[in-house]
Amino acid sequence: MKAELIIHDKVQDEHGGIVEVKVWAVYKSTDKLHGFKYSLVYIKDGIRVIGYDNAESKGDHRHYGDKEMPYRFRSIDKLFEDFQKDLREVMNNES
Numbered sequence: 001m002k003a004e005l006i007i008h009d010k011v012q013d014e015h016g017g018i019v020e021v022k023v024w025a026v027y028k029s030t031d032k033l034h035g036f037k038y039s040l041v042y043i044k045d046g047i048r049v050i051g052y053d054n055a056e057s058k059g060d061h062r063h064y065g066d067k068e069m070p071y072r073f074r075s076i077d078k079l080f081e082d083f084q085k086d087l088r089e090v091m092n093n094e095s
Helices: 076-094
Strands: 004-012 018-025 036-044 047-053 061-064 067-070
Touching: 018 076, 036 076, 047 076, 061 076
Parallel strands: none
Antiparallel strands: 004 018, 018 036, 036 047, 047 061, 061 067
């Protein structure tokens, strides 16, 4: 099965920040046990502020500012919820 793009959304906010979400359905594998490849990112002034992804051989992880840490994937809904929570927090601090 070739990776199947199931979600792709990209928006720019009124302050020039970009939110882009991509999710693919993939075969389950050792680094994608849940069967999803994903990238959720918030970029401001050309710099990644928040990111959730599972790049090849890196497993599920989260970027917040200049820190990278493991992320425990539970479900797509929980992934979106966690990303939105971080996004709200960052945007509230930018105001």
